[in-house]
Amino acid sequence: MTDRPQQFASDNYAGICPEAWAALARANQGSQPAYGEDIWTTRAADGLRSLFGADCEVFFVFNGTAANSLALASLCQSYHSVICAAAAHVETDECGAPEFFSNGSKLLVAPAPDGKLTPQAIRDLATSRSDIHFPKPRVVTITQPTETGLVYSIEEIRAIATVCRSLGLKLHMDGARFAHACAALGCEPADITWRAGVDVLCFGGTKNGMGVGEAVIYFDTALAEDFAYRCKQAGQLASKMRFLSAPWIGMLESGAWLRNALHANACAQKLAAAVAATEGLDLIFAVEANAVFIAAPDAVLDGLRARGWRFYTFIGGGARFMFAWDADPAVIDALTGDLQDLAAGQNLPAPAAKLAAVSG
Amino acid sequence: MTDRPQQFASDNYAGICPEAWAALARANQGSQPAYGEDIWTTRAADGLRSLFGADCEVFFVFNGTAANSLALASLCQSYHSVICAAAAHVETDECGAPEFFSNGSKLLVAPAPDGKLTPQAIRDLATSRSDIHFPKPRVVTITQPTETGLVYSIEEIRAIATVCRSLGLKLHMDGARFAHACAALGCEPADITWRAGVDVLCFGGTKNGMGVGEAVIYFDTALAEDFAYRCKQAGQLASKMRFLSAPWIGMLESGAWLRNALHANACAQKLAAAVAATEGLDLIFAVEANAVFIAAPDAVLDGLRARGWRFYTFIGGGARFMFAWDADPAVIDALTGDLQDLAAGQNLPAPAAKLAAVSG
Amino acid sequence: MTDRPQQFASDNYAGICPEAWAALARANQGSQPAYGEDIWTTRAADGLRSLFGADCEVFFVFNGTAANSLALASLCQSYHSVICAAAAHVETDECGAPEFFSNGSKLLVAPAPDGKLTPQAIRDLATSRSDIHFPKPRVVTITQPTETGLVYSIEEIRAIATVCRSLGLKLHMDGARFAHACAALGCEPADITWRAGVDVLCFGGTKNGMGVGEAVIYFDTALAEDFAYRCKQAGQLASKMRFLSAPWIGMLESGAWLRNALHANACAQKLAAAVAATEGLDLIFAVEANAVFIAAPDAVLDGLRARGWRFYTFIGGGARFMFAWDADPAVIDALTGDLQDLAAGQNLPAPAAKLAAVSG
Amino acid sequence: MTDRPQQFASDNYAGICPEAWAALARANQGSQPAYGEDIWTTRAADGLRSLFGADCEVFFVFNGTAANSLALASLCQSYHSVICAAAAHVETDECGAPEFFSNGSKLLVAPAPDGKLTPQAIRDLATSRSDIHFPKPRVVTITQPTETGLVYSIEEIRAIATVCRSLGLKLHMDGARFAHACAALGCEPADITWRAGVDVLCFGGTKNGMGVGEAVIYFDTALAEDFAYRCKQAGQLASKMRFLSAPWIGMLESGAWLRNALHANACAQKLAAAVAATEGLDLIFAVEANAVFIAAPDAVLDGLRARGWRFYTFIGGGARFMFAWDADPAVIDALTGDLQDLAAGQNLPAPAAKLAAVSG
Structure with a gap:
């Protein structure tokens, strides 16, 4: 139990979930051709195509x-x-x-106080200049859910895709925690991706319960031309590919991909409810996925650390707690107890800003 | 047994060996800090330092x-x-x-008919030009064992290192099958690396029985400055690092790293002996590690394919067979039987060139 | 005279000054070895070493x-x-x-409301994070004079260099208009470069009156190792180098480098004085070198455009006028006349913000 | 006359020809918009379009x-x-x-003993492999004239273009001495470029008599999309562009571009004739443009050097002499005299290989 106080520091502190592990074990039988020509990789890619109901490239x-x-x-x-x-x-x-892999493509930072891009912010930035000294905007990337734990609604993504189309921009989705967004919205994966206008999705496996691996999914398959060469050159082609792909089979076929996310989101809600009910504590961002950002007096944060809790403060200035597939409700109770305990010891008012601006 | 005819096509067709698997299972317990700050990564790095008897950076x-x-x-x-x-x-x-990661460093190809670089070839190429229109040589890379299955002796590496030192060149070793070289030479890992003058070694885990992962080992630790940043930027920093590092613990602490290689090398010797004894077949390169390159009439190669054997012919023009930790001697016997059978059906003389030149 | 209304749009709208032209003509005699091994390049480099009183690499x-x-x-x-x-x-x-040439080095933007970096802003940014996910700060670059037309004093540069040294950062100076800074400060070139702690200076020739060409000057010569190869690979090694280097001889030996800058600065002062004396107009930034940024009602700016004046508004939102070596005082008078005329037609109050924040 | 013995070392040892110089002088009048929006750049680009009879991008x-x-x-x-x-x-x-600008595109070297690519060599190399570990061929580049001084005929270029088309490869021409090829063939520039199937031409201005500058000409204009941004990012957008473009006007409108090349080629023929007539000397490659490669005993080469002649020996092993627009026939006579003199002092037979293989 010694690792418990640190288990909410990040959702990549968790191990491999049973379903992914079982798939690894199944795949570890006999010889298989390398570089993705094995039976497991085909099956995993087909599983993703089935999940999205699309003939995408994976x-x-x-x-x-x-x-x-x-x-x-x-x-x-x-x-x-x-x-x-x-x-x-x-x-x-x-x-x-991103600059390294693209050999210099510049990231243009649009104002997004809560971490969510808006069609207007995209339009303003994309049309701010058109001279040759300014790198021509070609792509918009959104993180779903955001780094602040918010979830773009289907309508929001559609609106962003519409402005992208009108400006000749491609739409990329960083779905490091994509499953958590699906779980939060209760929608089909297709609803917030290709049906809404997303061109390419990076679907995160690691934070969803796998040991290693992400899937890059091209809904606009023309954009995937020669992408396999790109992966190879960039050191991202696994020789024993089955060990990257097989866990996806376990996740998809068992439903663990969604179950894990639902659990993590529920854990976040559990902590959020306790925070909201505690005098002296506040939520920095709405809790929509598996992250909880808590605004608390420094003394409370210091107290948490003193009691062994590990957490990051790099977004919004408060304490971030992240929940993985293995988050233990009993540990959330312990954390809640410590939070309430520490907050009660404070006579300070709650921090003023409920919705802190996010600075890059 | 359906995968047997393909199991010698490459040593990355094999799965994860039991010792690496057990280590993965052990590491998959509870939460661990990400990005290498876990207990397993430290232990694996220490294990490599111990193996090499050096305070290297891993x-x-x-x-x-x-x-x-x-x-x-x-x-x-x-x-x-x-x-x-x-x-x-x-x-x-x-x-x-290599050109992508270095942003353009050119590879200069030295003549090496059997796949082994020589001090003279290095010197000739490194001193061929000194004008600014020619990219200044700074590194020599040798593959140990070579892609042709040969093993540099301790003396050969020392001689190469000496010429490197005299010319201001760093010496890098591609050790995708490093364990097989140690097994072949019966030497300490240190003998063919830092003691012989190698600055950096890439020690291959995958072909030695792991599922994924290689170790980059800097014996000249000054050269490792900020290398962790380089890995991060290039997409090579695993978040759940323990699953990359723990298998090394299993391999090193159990001795499997060497046992696997000894087995693979022995399998190659077994096939080589049969080939040498068979009229109409010949070895293209001496068999020193886990690869066997067979010169045979086209009809023999076609016959092998027709019987389901999978193999590559991209080096030297003959059939390459590679042996992994799980190579099955019974399958070697079956392959040998087929080879002898097919060769016996030929009235053709053995191919003229015993030692084919390797073209890039 | 048709080009007059546009001559203050940028200081690279000017041609080649007589001294640089004469040097070109002198250098265009007979054959000369290529790639910098000619007599003119050596003499130009020596001229810069002499100007800086330092054995720098050029x-x-x-x-x-x-x-x-x-x-x-x-x-x-x-x-x-x-x-x-x-x-x-x-x-x-x-x-x-910068990202392209460096293969991905990220620019970290420090707050600098008027365009000038401060030691505190550098320190805050450089020490804000030390984790591996954040590209490690290694260089500070300052523009002298700034893009806002301000000039760092000797003391300011020294203070920046001090904080750089303490943080292990190198100090680079973008001196696209370096001569104008020297002219403004009345100092030796050494005073605001190596004596103040600058490691590398890019000394702009084009905006100083040449047709093409800049000098990269390493005061810390160890940093210049193999820089000639870098230039060659990046397409920046002129074959007929004498035509890049000879104009520097003309500029330096005649004193035109400083004379041109003094003239341009004086022209800026002339316009600035008129602006300051005009009701309804304001200077956005102090006028210290050869740029004047004017805050004026939109109607005034529109009026200027309607009268044929060409200018940019990308910094600070007002009209920028830049003066080159060939700026014609009579044209400044014409511009001043138009400005006063247009401002007089306005009943609007002066724009509120005298010192506008600069956004990237 | 002190520079004479070196004037044939390279055709970039020459200065700026009178026609280019006059155009520079004309362009150096008053203010002009920067970055190519000046009147001279438009006129130069139009001049090239007219020369090629094509609506190309320049x-x-x-x-x-x-x-x-x-x-x-x-x-x-x-x-x-x-x-x-x-x-x-x-x-x-x-x-x-090339690797730097492309971020790693590999150059695949096809056998070309005399420096000229053949359709067969291209086909063999392009179809040699189709696996993902081999960078997919996409472009063929030919140098016209070759580095060995040979000129591809119209038919040869057409044949190469045909094989390129059939394999999905683009065809690029390095025309560092393009004018010399036109002069040699007596053809229209279009005949050996777009009419023959070339997609992109790099037309060399420097070796044709300009001080600096080359033109990149896209006949397939779709390929030029956003190329101006590429130039800008890579440090190849001149601010005072008129000084890069105006010389082209001088060269094209006066006919100097062709006249210079005809002169240089004629000089090469003059020397070649003398070499062919001299016992003990031989031509390594046929003399078709402005280069002469002479096979001679070492003692002859040493003797030339001792008499002050400067030349390179990096291709084919013999002495290369290159002729520029300003090559002086009297100096050729002097060189010829020295060659005959030195050769006469030799009793050695002519070197065996008349057509030496070119090694990379």
């Missing part, structure tokens, strides 16, 4: 950094640019990976 | 393409060049990955 | 985009970052060139 | 390294490859520039 890569960077690079040239929110992971936490 | 990345490309990129700038043999994997089978 | 490249991008790329790796002001040309007007 | 860049590298980069992605001859300048003398 590629399995190692991690989210590569998935998003390769996808963006495939949508623009080095002298083009990518519009994103200030809080976008590709902007803030990838050590320049 | 990084775990996803595959060999990335390991070699990142290592080479760390040793030179884009306007520098890398000297390699014509048959070097980095030159022939990486779809331009 | 490279002549084609334009400012390349000069700054190559210099920055030489100071960091792709996973490092460069701190700059929001208004920095490298950030706003280079179409991603 | 871009002016600084040098051949950039022209060829940018053009190739525009025709392929980083994971594609470019087929070239072993002697191709892009392969042997650009310090990795």
